[in-house]
């Protein structure tokens with residue numbers, strides 16, 4: 001599973017290891033910046049008699065993801081579950097990000113999980129089993145009259161994950177999308193900041209937009225809820241795992257209902273596709289643009 005240096009990832013790794021799984025927890029810069037996190041996780045596992053190995057892929061790099069997948073397969077005969085959790089938030093209006101920043105965030109949040117999934121899929125197809133979890137966000141489903149770069153990457157990830165679900169189910173592989181609401185993790189402090197400060201300034205009235213007021217008397221949501229939701233999915237038998245799970249109680253209002261309505265529309269369109277009178281492919285004659293009438 002990816003992104004185990006902090007936040008949900010660390011909790012998911014501990015939760016699955018506590019449950020008896022051999023966990024390959026991945027994080028970047030194990031020898032430097034994340035050395036403390038890696039050794040704490042290893043020490044915790046040793047004390048508990050759990051199995052956690054730390055690997056070091058950067059999800060934006062083909063060679064690093066393949067090296068980690070090879071190492072994992074050297075140690076484990078089967079892959080039960082891949083959790084695509086690594087991701088980074090972003091702050092600032094769209095116009096203020098350079099295109100390099102936009103590409104980098106899509107590369108990390110949307111294409112990274114696809115790259116890691118592609119690295120394990122041949123093994124999962126071969127074993128004809130497996131579960132791939134994608135951690136997206138409620139912001140990957142609904143834009144509350146504001147969106148931005150981060151939300152857009154999660155919308156892309158939702159589309160990739162759902163598409164993969166339809167493609168790999170024939171191999172006995174499940175895909176599950178977990179959509180957390182808002183949780184206190186280090187994500188905000190690690191967010192990508194829009195590069196063009198003068199453009200950020202031009203949008204500064206955004207700050208005047210109403211923001212959700214946090215009630216200081218209310219206990220903040222516990223990120224363990226996301227780890228628990230993933231454990232539930234892992235424990236369910238193949239074929240019974242829901243495609244989407246909304247996790248948490250803050251900033252999740254109405255999303256499960258939205259997902260249910262979406263599924264109804266999806267199933268309706270899927271049924272329409274089966275009707276011969278609703279063909280979606282056209283003959284060349286039907287597709288040809290109408291001929292212009294020449295003048296008298």
Ligand SMILES: NC(=O)c1ccc[n+]([C@@H]2O[C@H](COP(=O)([O-])OP(=O)(O)OC[C@H]3O[C@@H](n4cnc5c(N)ncnc54)[C@H](OP(=O)(O)O)[C@@H]3O)[C@@H](O)[C@H]2O)c1
Nearest residue numbers: 003004005006007008058059086087137180182183185187
């Ligand atoms: N917290 C929330 O409210 C919330 C809500 C909805 C969805 N999410 C999603 O939940 C996931 C986990 O976030 P979190 O809240 O737990 O934040 P977090 O503590 O910042 O965790 C993000 C993880 O992603 C890793 N990562 C970043 N870039 C990477 C890369 N190129 N390759 C490999 N790993 C990389 C980070 O590692 P480093 O230590 O190396 O940076 C870190 O371990 C993210 O996908 C996030 O978008 C969070």
